[in-house]
Amino acid sequence: MHLYLHIPFCRQACHYCDFHFSTNTNAKSEMVKAIAKEIVLRREYLPAQKLETIYFGGGTPSMLDKQELDHLLQTIHDNFEIAENAEITLEANPDDLDSDKLYQLAESGINRLSIGIQSFHQPHLTFLNRIHSATEAENCVRIAQEAGITNISIDLIYAIPSEDHTVLELDIAKALQLNVSHISAYCLTIEPQTAFGSWLKKKKIQPIDEEFAARQFEILTSSLAKNGFEQYEISNFAKNDRYSRHNSSYWQQRPYLGVGPSAHSYNGNSREYNIANNSKYIAALDLNQIPATYEELTTADRTNEYLLTGLRTKWGVNTDELERLSNGKFWIQNERILNDMFQNGLIHTKEKVIVLTQAGKLFADRIASDLFIDED
Ligand code: SF4
Known part of the structure; x- marks a missing residue:
């Protein structure tokens, strides 16, 4: 935690x-x-x-x-x-x-x-x-x-x-x-x-x-x-x-609590965003209120966030986890794109883990967004 x-x-x-x-x-x-x-x-x-x-x-x-x-x-x-x-x-x-x-x-x-x-x-x-x-x-x-x-x-x-x-x-x-x-x-x-x-x-x-x-x-x-x-x-x-x-x-998508103005929190299912305004933050806490907006994460949010952050790390992303998070949509949508990325030397795979190559690291955010799954 x-x-x-x-x-x-x-x-x-x-x-x-x-x-x-x-x-x-x-x-x-x-x-x-x-x-x-x-x-x-x-x-x-x-x-x-x-x-x-x-x-x-x-x-x-x-x-x-x-x-x-x-x-x-x-x-x-x-x-x-x-x-x-x-x-x-x-x-x-x-x-x-x-x-x-x-x-x-x-x-x-x-x-x-x-x-x-x-x-x-x-x-x-x-x-x-x-x-x-x-x-x-x-x-x-x-x-x-x-x-x-x-x-x-x-x-x-x-x-x-x-x-x-x-x-x-x-x-x-x-x-x-x-x-x-x-x-x-x-x-x-x-x-x-x-x-x-x-x-x-x-x-x-x-x-x-x-x-x-x-x-x-x-x-x-x-x-x-x-x-x-x-x-x-x-x-x-x-x-x-x-x-x-x-x-x-x-x-690695672990839950965390963020406190203070503009801080975010994540509990695995939703995110909360504290207000980014010092005086409004203090005034709300004065009334024992937490000035945060709440966002329930969709299947696409969870899958795409995992891609966006995981692909930037040496640990990469696990394809079983992507299948689980996307309710089986990840491969259907991305098999051909992944093949092209592999052929172009942007990613490599090992034991169900996709990792960026050194060349791929220059385009990390674009590679992740090319693999994003669509909302239902
Ligand atoms: S303005 Fe403040 S928070 Fe931003 S980079 Fe400078 S020291 Fe850091």
Whole structure:
């Protein structure tokens, strides 16, 4: 069983980000109280099992002070049983991570950090409107390791417009020097509701060059593979099996509870989506109401979500499971398409499992959508 907490505050809006957050932190302590209340109200959402992972995401959860973080963790302890070896991750930005903060996080029980580094190159950080500096990006990992947090993931962004691939190669080299066990690397995408989205519309920036992005993806995957990282999901690389247990649970369709504004929950049959508005979220919780919309999943939803997430992972998708989820429609609809994909070197199959080839990983979402089954 898995718990996600969305902390919807950031110090500054990154130009590419379309997550739910606010830079106005006046309501931070009220928000913490509201999230704690939601934990109590939703303690029965999942079958009574131990929490195997807890994930503080956002937003910027490293903006929580010790008292706020401890209050949320204590509320979780009071309402759920937490597995002894639970993975407890906190997303953090480098500018928040000084030595005192890192010792506090370790003391509170955070045993995994996901640090939003994105790049070690100052002009790229400035272009993305990241608040931290290249020096802070380098230093925070070392300080975290000194504080005893050794399970560290860093985020990188590739396909940032550049003349060549030198900056990406330097970013990868710096990431490798830091001796982290996990790297998440995302292609820069331009979403409409962001600063970049509006600049693109006004032609102040160019769209991302797909060929450039594909070449950067190849450089990234081959450099990380050479250095012992396993690409266990398209954008995620781990050493020594230090996978993100929390994110793997999403990709493997396990039930989870998400609390906080904009958080989603999934119990195997339906999804719930919390309102993405801080003041409305707090007001609803004040009245002991959960401001969520409910969606019952259809046969097609369940099959297609399994395809979309499963195909991105090294575990692939199981054909028996696809037949079960689709009520026998999967093969009837897809036998010829799968054959073509196999002939074109995009997928391979082994013991009823379909996995993407390295070439197929470049087109993961399109391959999944080509296999989607139709609604009845
Ligand atoms: S990328 Fe992270 S730090 Fe930047 S605005 Fe989005 S949530 Fe906040």
